[in-house]
Amino acid sequence: MLAPLLAKAQGFKLPENQKFEKIKFELINNIIVIPIDINGTELKFVFDSGVSKPILFNLSDQDSIPINNVSEVTIRGLGGGEPMKALSSQGNTFKLGKARNYSQDLYVVLDKGINFSTSLGIPVHGILGYEIFRDFVVEINYQSQHIKLHNPRLYERKQNKRSQTLPLSIEKRKAYVEGTVLMRDSENIHVKLLVDTGSSDALWLLHQPEKGLEIPEKNYEDFLGRGLSGDIFGKRTKVSGVKIGDFELKDAKAAFPYRESFGYIQNFGDRNGSVGGEILKRFNFIFDYQSGLITLRKNGNFKSPFQYNLAGIDLQHNGLRYIAESIAGLNGVVRDDDNSSFGNVQILLENKTRLSLVPEIIVSGIRAGSPAAEAGLREGDVILAVNGKSVHRYKLQEILSMLNEKEGKRIKVLIERYNKDLLFTFVLKKVFDDDD
Structure with a gap:
């Protein structure tokens, strides 16, 4: 009779006598994104040590996520906006690898404007952090992009001269x-x-x-x-x-x-x-909250130069769009583009033209006085190509890297504005002089 009660004990746990669980993550724009199962639904969350409770957002019409014991609350995060309405939910099952929590609280934000997927370039459904750090000794290896959740009861601290x-x-x-x-x-x-x-x-x-x-x-x-x-x-x-x-x-x-x-x-x-x-990405860490x-x-990132927005452009995804491409060759073979992050819907027309559904990338912000602003780019412009490379073949962070490669680099950006294609050229400049 005690077994069901023990199974419902709050907090994340590993199977008995398992020392640790290793979980791979994606590092996108210096942010850790981990896979997690909530009440039987596979999702992706930002692993955020700055958040005290898991927050679920970016729910689409296709998502079906059962949540338990719901009441309405008001929450607020960073930013200059107003507090927002959210749902508080209790008794949810979270699975992170073999780590389990059968009674996890979370907040659900229904405001569709709260969506980090557009700026990260992949679907992200929420953020969590504190409960994982509380219940495990958490080892983060930024270089190999994995996390180890160590059972605190079985964890043995090792000495290392370089740590x-x-x-x-x-x-x-x-x-x-x-x-x-x-x-x-x-x-x-x-x-x-x-x-x-x-x-x-x-x-x-x-x-x-x-x-x-x-x-x-x-x-x-x-x-x-x-x-x-x-x-x-x-x-x-x-x-x-x-x-x-x-x-x-x-x-x-x-x-x-x-x-x-x-x-x-x-x-x-x-x-x-x-x-x-x-x-943080310049180190590998072991967080021991309990001690x-x-x-x-x-790690190998330690001496990497700090990245500045030299162009002065911020980008984000803005839904999907169709593009038409001629097929090289007459045999009707369609080359395989990597658009897996947002699907890869393709239509073949008479074995000569391919219509592909790809992410639309727009200028979401532009810094006054920056090279891009002085060249004439505007917020809302649709980015089509950077230095002759069609952007739909690249991830969002790769496009940002193209735009900010190095000081002195000449950048050519093909955009669409009011159904017209326009080409802009500018040169990247240092944001600070060497003697600053």
Whole structure:
């Protein structure tokens, strides 16, 4: 009689005596996307250490996901928008590999405007984090793109000369690590940073002049990301360096988000900012929430240059569109394009022309004064090709890389505007001079 009751115990667990479960993930724009089963439905979630409860969104008319014990609530995330209505659901079954939770709470956001799939380029249905970190010792290998969920009862900590273990404080279901920011005037400032695997950016700092965190003179206004409550803007800049433990990253990319993006947070306490995926991906981590420890070891990404939006263009998916292509050869053989992320519907017309259903990529934002803006590109333009390469053959992040390859690169962008094809050319420029 006790077996059903024990099976319903809250929290994620592995099968008895299993030491760990290994799960592959996709790293997209510095963000970890993992597969998860919720009440029998296979979904993809962002693995976000900055979120306290799982949130399900981006439900389409085709999705069929049973959820249990529902009531209405109001929630709010980062961004300057208003709080949103959501459903609170209890007693759901979550499966992550062989890890199981038979009584998981979650929020369901019904607002179709909340959709991270358009900016990531793959279908993403939600975010989760804290419960996984709470119930396991979580090892994240950014380089090989896998996570190990270690059974805390059976986990044995190993010593490694190339690794360093630091204190990790857990406050209100969020993890914080201490570090040092080296400002442009060579002043070293001790900081307490939120560890945010759900952020694609590098380093966010709060504007706290009284603590020495003043916005450097060299900066520009930029789109920093998208939160549950809207878009986040701030001042993009860089600092002389950031240190976590003994590891130092020089000339680190940084940003100071505008205060209104955190409107729902009344008191930051002793927090000074957050560290996101563009820095985190340079290490492999072991998070041990129960012991209050984090172990980090630099990997092959450590010396990778920080990526800036040199072109000044933000892109997103905007549904699907048909394109017509002539078939090379007369035998009617259709070459196999990789559009698996959003389907690959094709129609063959008289063995001469192929109609393919492909993602439509549009300019979702453009930075004032950027090379793309000065060339004449506008928000809403449909991107057809970059440097002669048809964009429907590439993933969204690959297209962004083409647009921001290196300083001095000449970029040619073919777009569609009001049913006309237009070609724009611009040269990529550094956003900061070498002597900044």
